[in-house]
Amino acid sequence: MPIHESGMSSTGSVLVRRHSKLVVSRIRAAWVFLLPMLLLLLVVAGWPLLRTIWFSLTDATFSNMEQASFIGLENYLIYEDGEWFGILADGLWWRAVWNTLTFTAFSVSLELVLGMIFALVLNAEFPMRGLVRAAVLIPWAIPTIVSAKIWGWMLHDQFGIVNHILMSLALIDSPLSWTASADLSLWAVIVVDVWKTTPFMALLILAALQMLPSDCYEAARVDGIHPVKVFFRVTLPLIMPALVVAVTFRVLDALRVFDVIYVLTSNSSDTMSISVFARQQLVEFQQVGYGSAASVLVFLSVMSLTLIWMYLSNRSSNHGGVK
Template sequence: MASPATSLKGGTSALSRVRTRAAWLFLTPTLLVMGLVAGWPLGRTFWFSFTDANLTDLAASRFVGLDSLRQVLEDPDWWTTVWTTFRFAGVSVLLETVLGMVIALSLNAKFRGRGVLRAAMLVPWAIPTVVSARMWEWMFNDIYGVINAMLLSVGAISESLAWTAEPGLAFGAVVAVDVWKTTPFMTLLILAALQMLPGEVYEAARIDGASPIRVFFQVTLPMLKGPLMVAVIFRILDALRVFDIFFVLTGGGTETMPMAGYARQRMFEYQEIGVGSAAASLLFALIAVFTALYMVVGRVKLEGE
């Protein structure tokens, strides 16, 4: 006769198997749709990256192995776009994280009108990216843009600047627009995490006489490491595949072009589907490797604490 412990273990195991089968049953339609919508185009892109496919005649494409990939890696313009993309991701995500933390801490305090401010904060994030970029393009215009008008009125500049035409200025303009639009996203995630922190810890810190700065660095920030890591990785992934803001503001110039813009240029302007697909595959690989490294390092840090 089986012992109660054995029966309980067997029942739990059977229940676990039933739940697993049910989970897979419910997930199967979603996985199939994702396979068709995302997996098929991704697979075709990988395949084209091993061919000399041309937009004018895709049927005549031939398998060329790693030749298309070699063309991308030997192109100095590709490495310029890699540097631009990673620099953009680093600067913009850093600024968005810092500003998002400051705004989230402010909105987490109790004051009159807090709900209205929280709703207003989300407006830049709710505006479509292309609309935001076009709006800021008008504001940055060197002839009738409000940015130059404001800086001229206070004497910050002596003449109008071509913010989106000069590479040095264009990069800063793109970062500014991205920070304006995406900081609310970081604020929302950080604010949600702040709402989940236990109030008893802060009460104990106040009793101990800890200053607000000490409370932030020794209490709040350590407890936010997990959610903050998730928020940062989401933004980095989004920033590494940026395309629309650069394209609208700068028109796709090589010196201010991200990796996604390079892939698009080779595919549709040069009609080199094979080379463009190789660039897109490299972008996918770089993002995958960066994500894996970030998650491994973050997991080690979290487990070490």
């Protein structure tokens, strides 16, 4: 931040020169301060990304990463002897895409609804509110691996407490195998993710709620408007910008999901996400070329969504709308 330029420019050329010298040295200092961070990001993000893109265009395997030869887009898609090959023709890849999209859609919407309810409750005044707010943070702090293991035990087909509860309430008559059955396992994954991430959503919404002006609520109360109507007509539009940010964050996060699926259901194709697919090809099948191609596709889908979101939010803030 340069020192008040307007006051200095009129006081003669010596001061101006000294001033611009200060500005130049401050710009240099800024880059010196930035350099270590930028270098490290280059080592862990920029360069590895370029290498991954390169690998995706080669036939690299784990044992010959250095001597891999260029094969163009064959890992992605190739037409040979009347048949299509490559990831884009791989049924398992499309299964993983479908799983990821289903997972993202259901977990983020459930988190949004539950997070909203949590936030509204925590925004009200009641005794021991601080304690409840701390308790809500606990699922967020628990490592994903640990929550997947805890839920894996609770959802155990023979000895799990969830089946026990559901059977004693007579909601089911025989134990369900939550994490192994093809119909249920994706739902089990969604449940665990919703449990872990709702607190984060609730906190973001709560922060938005606490910034709302209280006078319009008083006006609404004086006019005797029903609270539900106030929520949909006043609260919801006012916190919409914060909701959009929170949902965007969660969607981008959910598209990358790995830990919870890998631990809860390992490499089962019923729940496999695109990240699990890519890692399996890379590490377990040691197909570095093919796996990198999958990684690049994950990257492209997440990045293009990010860019669209950045473009939209920039445009709306330039028009003086939500930021």
